[in-house]
Amino acid sequence: MQKIMDAASRLIAQKGYEATSIAEIAREAGVSKGLLYNYFSSKQDLLEKMVLGAMSEADNVMGRLIDDDPRRTLENMIRELFRQLRERSEHIRLMMELTFKIDRFDFVRKMASDRYELYIRFIEDLFQKIGIPDPANEARMLAALCDGIGVQYTVLKGVYSIDQLEEFLVNKYCKKDQSHEMGH
Amino acid sequence: MQKIMDAASRLIAQKGYEATSIAEIAREAGVSKGLLYNYFSSKQDLLEKMVLGAMSEADNVMGRLIDDDPRRTLENMIRELFRQLRERSEHIRLMMELTFKIDRFDFVRKMASDRYELYIRFIEDLFQKIGIPDPANEARMLAALCDGIGVQYTVLKGVYSIDQLEEFLVNKYCKKDQSHEMGH
Amino acid sequence: MQKIMDAASRLIAQKGYEATSIAEIAREAGVSKGLLYNYFSSKQDLLEKMVLGAMSEADNVMGRLIDDDPRRTLENMIRELFRQLRERSEHIRLMMELTFKIDRFDFVRKMASDRYELYIRFIEDLFQKIGIPDPANEARMLAALCDGIGVQYTVLKGVYSIDQLEEFLVNKYCKKDQSHEMGH
Amino acid sequence: MQKIMDAASRLIAQKGYEATSIAEIAREAGVSKGLLYNYFSSKQDLLEKMVLGAMSEADNVMGRLIDDDPRRTLENMIRELFRQLRERSEHIRLMMELTFKIDRFDFVRKMASDRYELYIRFIEDLFQKIGIPDPANEARMLAALCDGIGVQYTVLKGVYSIDQLEEFLVNKYCKKDQSHEMGH
DNA sequence: AATGAATGAGACTTCATTCAT
DNA sequence: GATGAATGAAGTCTCATTCAT
Numbered sequence: 016m017q018k019i020m021d022a023a024s025r026l027i028a029q030k031g032y033e034a035t036s037i038a039e040i041a042r043e044a045g046v047s048k049g050l051l052y053n054y055f056s057s058k059q060d061l062l063e064k065m066v067l068g069a070m071s072e073a074d075n076v077m078g079r080l081i082d083d084d085p086r087r088t089l090e091n092m093i094r095e096l097f098r099q100l101r102e103r104s105e106h107i108r109l110m111m112e113l114t115f116k117i118d119r120f121d122f123v124r125k126m127a128s129d130r131y132e133l134y135i136r137f138i139e140d141l142f143q144k145i146g147i148p149d150p151a152n153e154a155r156m157l158a159a160l161c162d163g164i165g166v167q168y169t170v171l172k173g174v175y176s177i178d179q180l181e182e183f184l185v186n187k188y189c190k191k192d193q194s195h196e197m198g199h
Numbered sequence: 200m201q202k203i204m205d206a207a208s209r210l211i212a213q214k215g216y217e218a219t220s221i222a223e224i225a226r227e228a229g230v231s232k233g234l235l236y237n238y239f240s241s242k243q244d245l246l247e248k249m250v251l252g253a254m255s256e257a258d259n260v261m262g263r264l265i266d267d268d269p270r271r272t273l274e275n276m277i278r279e280l281f282r283q284l285r286e287r288s289e290h291i292r293l294m295m296e297l298t299f300k301i302d303r304f305d306f307v308r309k310m311a312s313d314r315y316e317l318y319i320r321f322i323e324d325l326f327q328k329i330g331i332p333d334p335a336n337e338a339r340m341l342a343a344l345c346d347g348i349g350v351q352y353t354v355l356k357g358v359y360s361i362d363q364l365e366e367f368l369v370n371k372y373c374k375k376d377q378s379h380e381m382g383h
Numbered sequence: 384m385q386k387i388m389d390a391a392s393r394l395i396a397q398k399g400y401e402a403t404s405i406a407e408i409a410r411e412a413g414v415s416k417g418l419l420y421n422y423f424s425s426k427q428d429l430l431e432k433m434v435l436g437a438m439s440e441a442d443n444v445m446g447r448l449i450d451d452d453p454r455r456t457l458e459n460m461i462r463e464l465f466r467q468l469r470e471r472s473e474h475i476r477l478m479m480e481l482t483f484k485i486d487r488f489d490f491v492r493k494m495a496s497d498r499y500e501l502y503i504r505f506i507e508d509l510f511q512k513i514g515i516p517d518p519a520n521e522a523r524m525l526a527a528l529c530d531g532i533g534v535q536y537t538v539l540k541g542v543y544s545i546d547q548l549e550e551f552l553v554n555k556y557c558k559k560d561q562s563h564e565m566g567h
Numbered sequence: 568m569q570k571i572m573d574a575a576s577r578l579i580a581q582k583g584y585e586a587t588s589i590a591e592i593a594r595e596a597g598v599s600k601g602l603l604y605n606y607f608s609s610k611q612d613l614l615e616k617m618v619l620g621a622m623s624e625a626d627n628v629m630g631r632l633i634d635d636d637p638r639r640t641l642e643n644m645i646r647e648l649f650r651q652l653r654e655r656s657e658h659i660r661l662m663m664e665l666t667f668k669i670d671r672f673d674f675v676r677k678m679a680s681d682r683y684e685l686y687i688r689f690i691e692d693l694f695q696k697i698g699i700p701d702p703a704n705e706a707r708m709l710a711a712l713c714d715g716i717g718v719q720y721t722v723l724k725g726v727y728s729i730d731q732l733e734e735f736l737v738n739k740y741c742k743k744d745q746s747h748e749m750g751h
Numbered sequence: 752a753a754t755g756a757a758t759g760a761g762a763c764t765t766c767a768t769t770c771a772t
Numbered sequence: 773g774a775t776g777a778a779t780g781a782a783g784t785c786t787c788a789t790t791c792a793t
Contacts, residue, residue: 398670399667399668399671401585402671476667479663479666479667479718480664480667482663482718482721482722483583483660483663483664483667483721483722484583485722486582486583487583487586492722495722495723496723496726499719499722499723499726517735520731520732520735523732524712524732524735524736526715526719527712527715527716527718527719528708528711528712528715529715530714530715530718530719531710531711531712531713531714531715531716531718532711532715534663534666534711534714534715534718535683535710535711535714537666537667538666538667538669538679538683539679539680539683542680542683547704548704548707548708551701551704551708552708
């Protein structure tokens with residue numbers, strides 16, 4: 016079962032959901048098409064289980080990023096985002112792809128709004144602790160910014176240099192002295 | 200031909216490219232499937248022509264936003280983004296969807312990187328005129344931010360209040376006195 | 384109308400009947416698809432008229448080959464066959480192709496058996512005059528031989544050297560002294 | 568799979584390649600259209616496998632015709648040709664049809680020239696053993712003759728009497744005393 | 752638990768033909 | 773005589789899914 020989900024994950028992340036056939040997944044996993052239907056009731060069900068699995072894994076990672084110092088937590092989160100971009104960009108690509116199939120897959124809608132709430136609140140809380148004013152809007156902006164960087168990196172991979180942007184963000188949001196300013 | 204492109208635009212923007220069949224498009228346009236192939240050599244060709252059309256239309260709109268005052272230009276652009284979100288969110292959804300099919304549609308790759316270059320340079324230039332330091336990175340951030348807001352609004356439509364965010368951004372980037380600051 | 388038949392002839396002879404579309408023929412002829420249907424009631428009708436035209440043209444050629452000396456007539460016919468192979472092999476290809484569509488095109492059946500009768504009788508008559516024994520069977524053999532050479536040349540074009548064969552046949556059938564023998 | 572190839576063979580041999588649809592073949596074979604694509608990757612692939620199968624079968628038959636006496640071998644071959652004409656004329660029809668699709672089907676080109684070489688050489692060898700002069704050209708002539716008889720019989724079936732021709736050829740090529748002569 | 756042969760709906764596409772202008 | 777927009781039937785092929793073994 017894990018074998019199947021891994022294969023599916025690899026192929027779907029790389030090629031997209033509709034471009035990946037059940038037959039391909041079965042072949043990549045080294046099992047028969049029939050067996051696949053013993054574990055998953057449909058292609059969509061496979062996608063669902065696969066994504067929810069990846070999400071709970073991501074939550075584990077998130078947990079490990081929390082630090083006593085809110086600035087540190089924030090920096091950890093930002094650095095983790097860039098690490099994921101560098102090392103697992105196809106998975107980010109997949110999540111984005113699914114995001115735009117929200118009308119076809121109900122589970123995506125629920126997952127997306129739940130997690131958005133969660134993360135926004137978490138960041139807002141950090142901002143409050145750090146003492147940034149209007150933390151609600153700033154949190155929404157940071158969340159959007161992260162998504163946007165994900166989009167642009169996935170798409171422009173070859174051309175999009177990420178290292179500068181990482182330092183820029185860390186400086187802007189997590190350093191005590193020069194922070195909170197966009198400009199002089 | 201316009202009838203067909205309109206129908207295609209409506210359906211594909213709403214339901215997605217693969218989820219929309221040629222038969223549906225023909226039915227929605229009130230023509231036969233065959234006729235469609237008099238104008239477009241394939242489903243992909245239809246998509247391509249449709250998107251490129253929308254792009255050149257978007258360029259026209261962009262042209263009208265330019266003002267002598269760079270702050271004003273920026274504000275116009277931001278407000279236009281939000282107007283599009285409110286009024287034509289499916290088209291933004293479509294552009295995002297295509298973005299993640301970049302490996303299947305060559306024209307998307309070219310279009311995406313061309314436009315990214317263009318917009319980044321334009322914003323960078325505005326920032327320079329306004330006097331914002333590190334305009335290169337700030338421009339990339341603003342571009343990512345816009346994409347991110349697009350993503351999140353498309354997905355979270357019901358829950359995502361946009362009005363506050365619009366004012367927040369305008370204040371942050373385009374107002375003379377309190378600008379350039381993320382904080383106090 | 385002649386323009387259309389010429390275009391059709393060129394394309395169908397080269398690419399085959401089903402592989403050539405009405406649209407292509409119209410384009411090659413420089414007329415509209417609609418006009419084509421003013422002259423020919425269907426694609427098949429076009430084929431029919433085109434082939435019958437070519438046949439009557441071929442009959443004219445045949446007429447010019449007849450000589451007082453039957454040996455000379457025979458030589459002329461053989462040399463004409465090889466000339467056609469060299470210069471208009473696609474038309475021979477087309478005739479062969481049609482031959483095997485005999486069940487789909489009634490006019491082919493009629494044409495084929497009529498002409499077969501005609502030619503066989505003609506050759507038989509020549510053989511009788513020359514004094515070859517069993518002229519009926521020899522005539523059928525020569526006819527088959529000519530068809531067979533047509534088939535093999537069309538197919539093996541690059542590899543099939545025709546010049547030797549021509550001389551060989553002329554020697555065998557049309558020369559007074561060494562003729563009538565397959566061997567010493 | 569054999570069921571499918573048999574059905575395809577029957578229909579395509581009888582009606583022609585393009586005139587036979589996948590749906591018909593599936594119906595005749597008593598299976599679904601889909602299953603057909605489990606075994607053959609395309610209609611052309613089906614044709615290819617079917618023809619190559621028939622060819623290797625034909626080679627087996629050929630092997631059994633060889634005799635110590637070259638005259639006997641030749642007679643066996645000629646009689647086999649006529650037996651095939653009488654009993655499986657549609658298959659000969661199919662081979663001829665394909666022959667004229669040589670530009671569309673690469674495998675036909677290869678097959679045709681390979682087999683031509685093979686048979687020519689074989690007959691030439693027999694002729695040499697029998698002591699017929701100019702065996703190279705005579706071999707090419709006999710090969711063309713056989714093809715030609717195939718063509719004419721397929722087309723003129725009802726009208727074309729084959730029995731006389733068979734005896735005539737056997738007498739001409741395989742009998743010791745009166746052979747090698749076209750005439751007195 | 753595991754297979755893979757079999758299905759059938761539905762997708763894209765082609766093309767001969769018609770018809771209003 | 774001439775056009776070409778429009779049609780619709782038919783074709784090839786794909787693929788998620790089922791089921792007997």
